[in-house]
Amino acid sequence: MTEELFSTDAYARSCPAVVSEVTADGLVLDRTVFYARGGGQPGDTGVIRWDGGRVGVTETAKRDGHLVHVLDGEAPPAGTAITAEIDWDRRHTLMRTHTALHALAAVIYRDHDAKVTGGNMEPGVARMDFELEAIDAEFGRRVEEVLNAELAADRPVHVSFLPRVEALADPDLIRTKVNLIPASVDPIRVIEIEGLDKQADGGTHVRSTAEVGRVRVAKTENKGKAFKRMRIELARA
Numbered sequence: 335m336t337e338e339l340f341s342t343d344a345y346a347r348s349c350p351a352v353v354s355e356v357t358a359d360g361l362v363l364d365r366t367v368f369y370a371r372g373g374g375q376p377g378d379t380g381v382i383r384w385d386g387g388r389v390g391v392t393e394t395a396k397r398d399g400h401l402v403h404v405l406d407g408e409a410p411p412a413g414t415a416i417t418a419e420i421d422w423d424r425r426h427t428l429m430r431t432h433t434a435l436h437a438l439a440a441v442i443y444r445d446h447d448a449k450v451t452g453g454n455m456e457p458g459v460a461r462m463d464f465e466l467e468a469i470d471a472e473f474g475r476r477v478e479e480v481l482n483a484e485l486a487a488d489r490p491v492h493v494s495f496l497p498r499v500e501a502l503a504d505p506d507l508i509r510t511k512v513n514l515i516p517a518s519v520d521p522i523r524v525i526e527i528e529g530l531d532k533q534a535d536g537g538t539h540v541r542s543t544a545e546v547g548r549v550r551v552a553k554t555e556n557k558g559k560a561f562k563r564m565r566i567e568l569a570r571a
């Protein structure tokens with residue numbers, strides 16, 4: 335199993351590691367700072383360096399339970415000591431985007447009693463789907479105002495690991511369907527935006543909401559009954 339350093343330290347940009355396995359299109363490491371695609375967050379990109387060589391990482395994904403760094407060139411052999419370094423600008427933008435989405439979900443739930451049904455993000459842009467009956471541009475503007483006020487309040491963002499039995503008993507976590515997480519997952523990783531949102535989540539987030547910066551609601555779309563979509567964009571850092 336790969337030790338997932340990003341899980342407890344989202345700000346780690348690089349780490350020494352050892353190649354534990356070479357796969358068809360990439361490699362597995364004993365430890366890594368690369369986040370594997372999942373939960374709507376894209377996998378990290380970056381570079382692997384070793385004595386006398388380097389190779390680019392174009393994608394990181396979980397395959398058959400293994401965290402695979404997909405390479406754009408030849409992999410160093412198993413046993414090689416390497417340095418793994420993520421594309422930090424891209425990742426940090428994804429962290430800001432991910433935290434913005436959690437804040438958006440919380441505002442829509444608190445103020446409009448609507449749950450999230452889906453979502454996806456790319457660096458700096460994202461969409462989220464809600465069980466809302468109605469949506470229009472004016473609604474988008476109001477949400478944008480409230481969302482930016484919550485972000486500007488500089489709420490701390492905490493990562494914690496809760497025993498499964500405790501997570502299943504937490505009303506805030508039940509709302510975000512913690513019961514759907516496979517029974518084998520214990521403890522459950524929880525991301526809390528202090529005073530605003532708490533959900534089971536594997537992704538990487540910024541330390542506090544002010545670091546997200548300003549967010550613009552770029553588009554509101556009616557995709558069907560109780561199926562409304564919002565697209566958001568981050569202002570430049």
Ligand SMILES: [Zn+2]
Pocket residue numbers: 373432436535536537
């Ligand atoms: Zn998330």
